[in-house]
Amino acid sequence: MSARGTSGTGPRWAPSPLLYATAAVHAGAAAATLLRPALWPWMLGAVALNHAVLAAAGLVPRSRLLGPNLLRLPHDAGAPDRIAITIDDGPDPEVTPRVLEILAAHRARATFFCIGALIERHPDVARAIVRGGHAVENHSQRHRHDFSLMGPTRMSAEITAAQATIARVTGRTPRFFRAPAGLRNPFLDPILVRLGLCLASWTRRGFDTVTSSPDLVYLRLTSSLAAGDILLLHDGHAARAANGAPIIIEVLPRLLENVAARGFETVTLDAALRTAVSGAPL
Numbered sequence: 185m186s187a188r189g190t191s192g193t194g195p196r197w198a199p200s201p202l203l204y205a206t207a208a209v210h211a212g213a214a215a216a217t218l219l220r221p222a223l224w225p226w227m228l229g230a231v232a233l234n235h236a237v238l239a240a241a242g243l244v245p246r247s248r249l250l251g252p253n254l255l256r257l258p259h260d261a262g263a264p265d266r267i268a269i270t271i272d273d274g275p276d277p278e279v280t281p282r283v284l285e286i287l288a289a290h291r292a293r294a295t296f297f298c299i300g301a302l303i304e305r306h307p308d309v310a311r312a313i314v315r316g317g318h319a320v321e322n323h324s325q326r327h328r329h330d331f332s333l334m335g336p337t338r339m340s341a342e343i344t345a346a347q348a349t350i351a352r353v354t355g356r357t358p359r360f361f362r363a364p365a366g367l368r369n370p371f372l373d374p375i376l377v378r379l380g381l382c383l384a385s386w387t388r389r390g391f392d393t394v395t396s397s398p399d400l401v402y403l404r405l406t407s408s409l410a411a412g413d414i415l416l417l418h419d420g421h422a423a424r425a426a427n428g429a430p431i432i433i434e435v436l437p438r439l440l441e442n443v444a445a446r447g448f449e450t451v452t453l454d455a456a457l458r459t460a461v462s463g464a465p466l
Contacts, residue, residue: 196377197373197374197377197378200248200249200250200251200373202237202241202249202250203250203370206370237249239369242332242367242368242369242370243332243367245363245365245366245367245385245386246366246385246386250368250369250370250372250373251372251373251376251383252373252382252383253383253384253385254360254382254383254384254385254414254453255385255386255387255414256387256412256413256414257412257413257414257451257453257456258456258457259412264411264412265411265447265448265449266411266412266448266449266450266451266456267409267411267412267413267414267415267443267448267449267450267451268294268295268413268414268415268450268451268452268453268456269292269293269294269295269415269417269439269450270294270295270296270297270362270384270386270414270415270416270417270453271283271294271295271296271297271416271417271418271419271432272296272297272323272362272416272417272418272419272420273297273299273323273327273393273418273419273420273421273422274296274298274299274302274309274418274419274420275296275298275302275303275306275309275310275313275419275420276302276306276309276419276420276422277306277309278430279419279420279422279430279432279433280296280306280309280312280313280419281309281312282430282433283419283432283433283436284312284313284316284318286433286436286437286440287316287318287436287440288316289437290437290440290441290444292440292443292450293317293318293319293450293451293452293455294318294319294450294452295318295319295321295360295452295453295454296313296318296319296320296321296419297321297322297323297360297362297384298310298313298320298321298322298323298346298350299323299324299325299326299327299346299420300322300323300324300325300326300345300346300348300349300350301325301326301327301349302420303320303349303350303353303354304349304353307353310350310353310354311353311354313354314354314355314356318452319356319360319452319453319454319455320350320354320356320358321350321358321359321360321361321362321384321453321454322343322346322347322350322358322360322361322362322381323346323361323362323364324342324343324346324361324363324364325341325342325343325345325346325349326342327364328342328364329364329365331363331364331365331367331368332363332364332365332367332368332369333369334369334371335371336371336374336375339369339371339372339375340375340378343361343375343376343379343381344379346358347379347381358381359380359381359382359453359454359457360381360382360383360384360453360454361376361379361381361382361383361384362383362384362385363383366385368383382457384414384453385414386414386415386416387410387412387413387414387415388404388405388408388409388413388414388415388416389404389405389415389416389417390402390404390405390415390416390417390431390435391404392417392418392422392423392431392432392435393418393421393422393423394423395423395431396423396424396425396426396431397425398425398431398434398435398438401417401431401435402435402438402439405417405435405439406439406442409442409443409446411448414453415439417431417432417435417436417439418431418432419432
């Protein structure tokens with residue numbers, strides 16, 4: 185996956201094949217209805233089916249039907265011995281500092297997809313993430329549950345606000361975006377291109393916001409773990425184990441021990457992408 189430049193310098197947006205097909209369906213339906221009005225019910229059905237496909241594509245977080253989507257580290261980013269741990273929905277003043285302590289103890293690096301409004305509320309925690317050698321990336325300004333239903337103006341405002349918040353507080357401008365819950369619609373990709381952002385999803389996730397068993401979350405993350413994988417955990421909205429501890433606190437030390445035993449290095453998405461672009465490790 186190639187890197188997109190900063191706003192105004194990156195490549196122009198190119199619609200995905202599905203969006204080209206969508207345009208063709210709409211144009212064909214309009215032309216057919218004009219030439220043969222009796223066909224309008226069939227054409228309406230074709231357009232409705234097309235919209236259903238578009239909606240379904242946006243409801244599958246790992247789908248690439250609406251545009252580029254980083255699911256694994258690029259092959260030219262040193263992926264044979266690297267993985268990326270990504271942590272969503274923070275910063276949380278209770279959980280995130282403990283996560284940072286665990287990462288530091290294991291000399292591991294992680295990518296935190298943070299919510300802009302929470303960074304404004306807890307700026308010191310966001311700065312601590314960066315001081316620890318980790319990356320803070322864009323997870324929208326408010327993490328709205330209706331994000332995938334937004335039009336281009338509201339969606340752009342959410343992402344742009346988070347870009348500004350993160351840059352102001354941490355001094356670093358995000359290069360990656362992860363949609364709330366991974367859900368999106370066709371308006372997202374052109375916005376990301378304009379802002380110089382790459383959409384990033386994951387290879388495997390632990391479902392640690394809804395699963396209270398650390399063992400089950402750990403198995404989901406480590407079963408079939410391979411070089412180049414992007415893993416997803418949460419420091420915000422984290423489920424709690426039976427002892428009351430956030431799941432990530434219970435799982436992360438074991439996960440990092442497993443990663444080290446396999447000889448993998450943990451890298452931020454930003455470091456991996458820059459390595460892929462430059463062709464040499466940073």
